[in-house]
Amino acid sequence: MSAALRDVRSSDWASASGSAPVVAVLLHGYGSNEHDLTGLVEPLGLEMPWVSLRAPLEMGHGGAAWFEITTPGNPDPEPIAETTDAVWGWIDEHVSSVARILPIGFSQGGFMASQLLRTRPERVLAPIILAGFVLSAPQPGDEAVAASRPAVFWGRGTEDRVIAEPAVARTASWLPLHTTLTERTYPGLAHGINQAELDDVRTFLAAHLPS
Template sequence: MTLVALYSPDWASRPRPDTVVLLLHGFGSNERDLPGIVAQLGVDAPMASLRAPLELGEGAYAWFPLDQELDIAREPVEDATNIVWQWVDENVDPETKLIVVGFSQGGCMATQLLRTRPERIADTVILSGFVLDGPQPADARLAEERPAVFWGRGTADTVIPPSLVAAASARLDALTALTVRIYEGLPHSVNDQELADVKAHLARH
């Protein structure tokens, strides 16, 4: 499967950059949702925003199915992870590292990329996201190497249940050098302060 992607204007003119920014949108959105934040991240790198493969209708897409309780089956998540890696292998130079920014369900996908092929990841940014429960292929390596991860979420986020927040916190604490930022009154969204904190995080790493 070939994923649809939206590219920054310099994508074609910089075929072998050191890093690229990879954007992964949330459930029910599409590839046009996140590119507007890139200018605030302070990263001089080409950008690709991927459209998730599962079509929901009326311009909405998902990386894997979700029910109202946000129960998550492993196989669809791992299938989606493989689809993203297929796109990366076909479109990104093998020596180029990824700065992966994922919102909500896309945040889960960002952690999946890190937990499967961490050698390709320069940094991981999770915005209002969560983590797949259970082990993944590179977890032991991550626990030893402790790569940098940014995780931001709001106190008024009623979409991601507390159980998923707690599970993500435990998993990320165990596997990464985690930077957590919590924003008072922020719903299931992103604000300027969070983007400023992401910019500072990326500048440090």
Template sequence: MPPAPDVHAVHHAVHHAVHHAVVRTAPADAPVVLLLHGFGADETSLAGVGTRLPDGLRVVVLRAPLTLAPGQHAWFPISTPGSPDPDAVAPGVAAAHAWVTEHVAPDVAVVPVGFSQGGLVASQLLRTRPERYAGAGLLGGFVLQGEAAGDATLRRTRPPVFSGRGTADTVIAAHAVERTDGWLPLHTTATVRSYPGLGHTVSATQARDLADWVRTVVAAVHA
């Protein structure tokens, strides 16, 4: 993950459509895995994770709408670490929703997967429109504080969620990790993995576990 740029230099261009990079094409009715990068990265940063996902999927990486510096973008500014302002989070989530609405047919399954800050966005996609997403993946990510519009639905439906985190990851605030670990079993059917010695990054093992989870989620959609 690149060093965090000065958050005061963020350009609030959230009204602009997010850019995207296609990692793998597939037929129009194939499930879509939407990869969401972390703070200070761009749509190239998770391409390697995308190449490890199962065949037969359309894999797309979105570039977050806030520009920090050339090649460095964010879904929302960092205010209180681990507890961002929900009002500041909402526009980035809305931009990702808008991309899905524009580029994916309504009957095609979509699975958002995010790293770090992108993990929060992936979970918010699910929490705000649970009927649209087949699940969500969090890679060193966390969930937003408070109740979201779709949380009551999630408590009934318990969609699949993958959460993988390194034991040496000190970037995400401890209270956000605790919040996430408490939220997952109450709202989802969670697959939780811990990776000894891994810092704030995605390892080959974690990417493999994610791929196995995605394969299971897609198989359930088509069962």
């Protein structure tokens, strides 16, 4: 799998990305594209360089995916490793080696945000997992994550029928054991993001980003 992922970048990317201490990485959901989550930048108050990456698997009609859905909520580890390496390949090429990565992902993108944390936790700051979940297989950084217990935001709707229940249960078990978790559920919300969640994420970022 090529690491040459397509992307959309913030207007200040060329001047700011080389010296910024934190760079936001937006990771869209299944069947969407790199333009989808750019609308979160303003409501979340992201005052940093950001990039929105396009997933590597083309689905047609403008959509893409980070991995194929085989067993819902339980993807195969090998393709996940390849996709995670592709994202890190893009980051290694385009982001300063001293910058921390702030991953913000929805659905499959939320899953990928957790993968960045679980593979190279020293590079990741305060992941935002929106309607996502974690992989069942152990990952290279899990022990380091458990030792440092980084801040993580995990939000989901109570009416979300897209993410399989075993994946939700797995995530509800794994995250509190490995991270300093801020968990929020939103009554009546299906597989999406609402204003209450945006407000909660903004509060979380204000607490955990460097001033």
